Each structure stands twice: as C-alpha cells, then as structure tokens.
Amino acid sequence: MTVGETVETAPRRRPGRAARFGLIITAILLLLFGVPWWTLVAAGNHWPGPVFAVGTILVVALAAAFPVLMFTGHGPHHRDGAARAADTLLGVVWVLFTWSVLSLVLRAVLAVAGVADPDRSRIVTAVVALVALVLLLWGYAEAMRVSRVRRVEVTLPRLGAGLDGLRVVLLTDTHYGPIDRARWSRGVVEVVNSLEPDIVAHTGDIADGEVSQRREQAAPLGDVRAKLARVYVTGNHEYFSGAQRWVEHMASLGWEALHNRHVVVTRGGSSLIVAGVDDRTAAGSGVPGHHMDHDAALRGTDPSLPILLLAHQPQQLTGAVAHGIDLQLSGHTHGGQMWPFHYLVRLDQPVLQGLSHHGERTHLYTSRGTGFWGPPFRIFAPSEITLLTLRAG
Structure with a gap:
C-alpha cells in the first residue's frame, strides 16, 4: 500500500453511482440500436x-436481450453460447450504427438531387444493409484467418554486434474464447515456427476464460520453438480469468512468465535483458502479488545492457521511458479491430499500432493483435504475427 491509500473495512453503498452507470448503459443501448432502427425501419x-411493427419489435427485443447475453456470457461463469450471441450481436449493431450515421451524407445528397421519400429512405436503407452485409462477411473472414506476418526492423543503438539481426516474434491478444479456435491456434504456431525466431514473446490477453475452459485452444503454444527464449506477460483480460493460473499454465507449457522479472539472453558475446511487467490493471484486480513493477523487473540488471520490455498496454510506456527501456513490445489496442472504433481507443492509449519513438531512447512497438476480442470481426484493422528484426546501431 502506498502513502495516502486508505482501506475501507466495509464497502460503502453508492446508489448514485449505480444509477449513473445504469443511465449511461441505457443511453448507449438507445443509440446503438435506435439509430439503425430509425434508418432501416422508421425515417421516411x-x-x-x-x-x-415486426422490425420495431425485433430491434427492441435484441436491445433488451443484449445486456443479459453479455453478462451471462462474459460474467463470472463464462457461458460460451451466450457470449457468442452477445459478441456477434455487438459486431452487427456496431456496423449498422456506423453506416447509419454515415448514411446521413447519402440522404442529404439524394435530397439535393430531388429524390423524395419513400424512395430516398429506401435507397439509404438498401445501401446501409448491403454495405453492412459485405463488411461483416469480410470482417468475419479477416478475424478467423491465420494472421499475416508483419515484418519490422528496429535499430537499437545499445544492441551488441553479436545480437545484430536477432529475430523476435510477437504474439498478443490471442483471446482464446467462446469460439473454438484450436485449429487457428495450431496454424499460428506453424507460422511462428516457420520464421525461425530467436525469441518469441506473448504480451498477454491469452484467453477469455479459465485455463480449464481454454486449455485445448492454448495447447499449441507449447509447440512454439525459439532458439533463446519464449516469454510471456499478463494482459488485462487475464485478471478476469484467473491470472495466476494462466501464469502457471504458461510456465507448464515451457514459457518464461515474466511476472515483474527478467531473463538475459546471450549470442555472439552480446547480451540482451528481456524483462516483463504485469498489466497496469493488475494492482486493482485483487490477485495477490500482481502489480506493475518496473523496479522489480529490472532489479540486479547490468545498466550497460539493452533492455527489451514486454508490457501489455502502450499506456505503460511512461514507466519504460523512465527506466531507460530500449524497446517495449505491447498489444491491447487491436488496432481498433472494427473501424471506426480506433478513435475511442486513441482516447485511452498513446499509440494505436506500429513502431514509434519516445523520449531519448525508448522505442515502442504496438501490435494490432493476433486474435480478436468479442465480435468475431476485423474491419480495416487486420491481425498480425509480428517479426521484429533487431539491428545494432
């Protein structure tokens, strides 16, 4: 506990907070479902x-069912059938909402062109429905395919000559979940092994669910081959799904769980510190011993050696810069996953995807993620298996 923290011996009742939360959720549902209803059913x-009548009843029923399905599917019991229904519905309604809003431009153009209702509104309805159908089919195919390899070179001035050309493969946000993707997982591992990596890193959000529920989907990770190290850190979703059990399970699969600790890899007489910190949400999770601790992760290291840091969220970059990290690897953002959700992601994270430079020394690489969370769609945000080739400066 840090200075200034207080501990409540009994939780305080905050009916005002619960009411505000309920109002926010209601407003979001009204917008998400109401705007498509107006475009497709009402309007002109x-x-x-x-x-x-049928259209209105269907929209109201889906809006009412959605929070129930979401809680049942992603609540404490992880009911996969409900989760699949809720996630798919969320993806469909998000796309319909987005293109219903954008269709206001088409509606205005048609009005200027002299097209009157109901023809104008029916043309808009047809266009929105067609665009949504095409994007959802394409987005589903993008989400379910084995990720393409994204190749990036990063020059680290402090990297020794013996490590020049070091191949680091980054996996993140696999999110093994209610859709069985064991076959997909095996395909990802085949691609990783074909890259002949020196280091393979997984920066968290392995699964949505307990180890006992996702064991088969995660099993192929045990077949990953790396010449020097296989390393892993927790993401925020581990803290919904038994974080310590996932740390222990990854260790049983032969991965180094960098739970605020580090390892040193050496090749050709040059060494690299590979460190990891828990996700920034760990401290509030209630899981004993889990919190983000850069000092502990780097304790006892040689300050002259370059440092590769695994941290799930780009927002953890502040600690990396403060500790002189050479390269931080992160995920979490999914690159937005479903356009234009990336605008909301940028409100929370400093970087959406790709390689960026911060402070005097620190590089950050943010992956768009190897899998997907929730809606089984990726729209204008392709998944990736990242091959980073490190170059000596």
Missing part, C-alpha cells in the same frame, strides 16, 4: 404496418 421508409 413508409413501410407497411406489419413490416414496421
């Missing part, structure tokens, strides 16, 4: 009475 379509 002038559908026959039965069509309007």
Whole structure:
C-alpha cells in the first residue's frame, strides 16, 4: 500500500453511482440500436404496418436481450453460447450504427438531387444493409484467418554486434474464447515456427476464460520453438480469468512468465535483458502479488545492457521511458479491430499500432493483435504475427 491509500473495512453503498452507470448503459443501448432502427425501419421508409411493427419489435427485443447475453456470457461463469450471441450481436449493431450515421451524407445528397421519400429512405436503407452485409462477411473472414506476418526492423543503438539481426516474434491478444479456435491456434504456431525466431514473446490477453475452459485452444503454444527464449506477460483480460493460473499454465507449457522479472539472453558475446511487467490493471484486480513493477523487473540488471520490455498496454510506456527501456513490445489496442472504433481507443492509449519513438531512447512497438476480442470481426484493422528484426546501431 502506498502513502495516502486508505482501506475501507466495509464497502460503502453508492446508489448514485449505480444509477449513473445504469443511465449511461441505457443511453448507449438507445443509440446503438435506435439509430439503425430509425434508418432501416422508421425515417421516411413508409413501410407497411406489419413490416414496421415486426422490425420495431425485433430491434427492441435484441436491445433488451443484449445486456443479459453479455453478462451471462462474459460474467463470472463464462457461458460460451451466450457470449457468442452477445459478441456477434455487438459486431452487427456496431456496423449498422456506423453506416447509419454515415448514411446521413447519402440522404442529404439524394435530397439535393430531388429524390423524395419513400424512395430516398429506401435507397439509404438498401445501401446501409448491403454495405453492412459485405463488411461483416469480410470482417468475419479477416478475424478467423491465420494472421499475416508483419515484418519490422528496429535499430537499437545499445544492441551488441553479436545480437545484430536477432529475430523476435510477437504474439498478443490471442483471446482464446467462446469460439473454438484450436485449429487457428495450431496454424499460428506453424507460422511462428516457420520464421525461425530467436525469441518469441506473448504480451498477454491469452484467453477469455479459465485455463480449464481454454486449455485445448492454448495447447499449441507449447509447440512454439525459439532458439533463446519464449516469454510471456499478463494482459488485462487475464485478471478476469484467473491470472495466476494462466501464469502457471504458461510456465507448464515451457514459457518464461515474466511476472515483474527478467531473463538475459546471450549470442555472439552480446547480451540482451528481456524483462516483463504485469498489466497496469493488475494492482486493482485483487490477485495477490500482481502489480506493475518496473523496479522489480529490472532489479540486479547490468545498466550497460539493452533492455527489451514486454508490457501489455502502450499506456505503460511512461514507466519504460523512465527506466531507460530500449524497446517495449505491447498489444491491447487491436488496432481498433472494427473501424471506426480506433478513435475511442486513441482516447485511452498513446499509440494505436506500429513502431514509434519516445523520449531519448525508448522505442515502442504496438501490435494490432493476433486474435480478436468479442465480435468475431476485423474491419480495416487486420491481425498480425509480428517479426521484429533487431539491428545494432
């Protein structure tokens, strides 16, 4: 506990906070479902009475069912059937919402061109429905395919000549979950091994669910081959799904769980510190001994050696810069996963994806993620298996 922290012996009742949360959720649901309803069912379509009634009842039923499915699927019990339904519905309604908003431009153009209702509104409805269908089919295919390899070179001035050309493969955000992707997982491992990496790093969010639920999907990770090290750190989703059990399970698969600790790899007479810190949400998770601690991760290291740091979120960059890290590897953002969600991601994270430079020394590479969370769609944000080749300066 740090100075200034207080501990409540009994939780305080905060009915005002609960009410505000309920109002926010209600407002979000009204927008997400209400805007597509207005575009597809209401507006100036002038559908026959039965069509309007059925459309309205369907939208209301889905809006009411969504929070129940989401809680049942992603709550403490992880009911996979409910999770699949909730996640798919979230993806569909997000795409319909996005293109319903954008369709206001088309509606205005048609109005200027003299197209009156109901023709104008029905044209807009048809376009929105068609665009949504195409994007959802394409996005599903993008989400379910084995990720493509993204190749990046990073020059680290402090890297020794013996480590020039070191090949680091980054996996992150695999999110093994309610859709069985054991076959996909095996495909990812085949690609990783074909790259002949020196180091393979997984920067967290392995799964949504307990080890007992996702064991088969995660099993191929035990077949990953690396010449020098296989290293892993926790992501925020581990703290919904038994973080310590995942740390122990990854260790049983032969991975070094960098739970605020480090290892040193050496080749050709040159050495590299490979360190890892827990996710920034770990301290508030209630899991004993889990918190982000750069000092502990680097304790006893030679200050002259370069440092590769694994940290799940780009936002953990502040600690990396303060500790003189040469390269931080992160995930978490998914590159936005479903456009234009990336605008919301940027409100929380300093970087969306790719290689960036911070402070005097620190490079940050942020992966778009190897898998996906929730909606089984990736739209304008492809997944990746990252091959980083480190070059000596």
